[in-house]
Amino acid sequence: MEVVAEAGTANEAIDLVDRYRPSVVTVDIRLGNMDGIQLVRILKGRQEAPRCMVLSTYEDRQHLVGALEAGADAYLLKSNSYETLPDTVRRVHEGESMLSQELISLMMDEYRKVAAQQIHRDSGLTAQDVKVLRLLAKGSRSLDIANDLAMTEITVKRKVQEIIQKLNASNRVQAVAEAIRRGVI
Structure with a gap:
């Protein structure tokens, strides 16, 4: 595993992805000229899309669901991702989808809400x-x-x-x- 580039803005990241064609890209939610969710959407819309990992301080539904809907393959909290980052990058590269443990209950709650809404609509x-x-x-x-x-x-x-x-x-x-x-x- 090798870090091939680092970008300060989304536009710079897009250029670097075009140049180096990495298999995994780590994305911060906060970027200068656009947010990380938009960047993930752009990268995942490409023919040879890299796997995208979002690193964030945000533990809320809006950011998590937004990133997953954009196509993120992983959403990790910065507070606990650095010690496990190399292993996580490897696992995402191998095709796994990853979430920080703290976010699993948030996703389960979200799933339950959607399922309950579907039941109400169906009934x-x-x-x-x-x-x-x-x-x-x-x-x-x-x-x-x-x-x-x-x-x-x-x-x-x-x-x-x-x-x-x-x-x-x-x-x-x-x-x-x-x-x-x-x-x-």
Whole structure:
């Protein structure tokens, strides 16, 4: 393994990648003239794209998901990547995708949110339907649900009937059981 070049800006990095054709490029999120995510997108859009590793201080969803959507093969936090960097570069070069350990739970949470949204879309349930179902699962009566959600009791009863139909259930208990089975609540 050999470091062939170092760049201070994204434009310089693009020129150096064109000149040296490295198999792995490490990219900082913060660059002078564009951010690292844009640079990764540009590099990964090329015919002979290098593997791209993002090194960052950012532990947030926006940067992580942005980098992965741009095509990054690894996203590592600077706080713990230097001692493992040579091994990580080797593994990324061999085709592995890598994330800092701290970011795995963030990605799992993100996956769960997306999966829950898909379940809601597939079931036809609205966000308010899910709130009603959660309260039903706790054993709340229609009047209690109406008070909790600032609705009338008649509206809650109508909403419960709609939920029962959407879930192809016969009653409240079956609707709650079906929602649990589908992972909605």
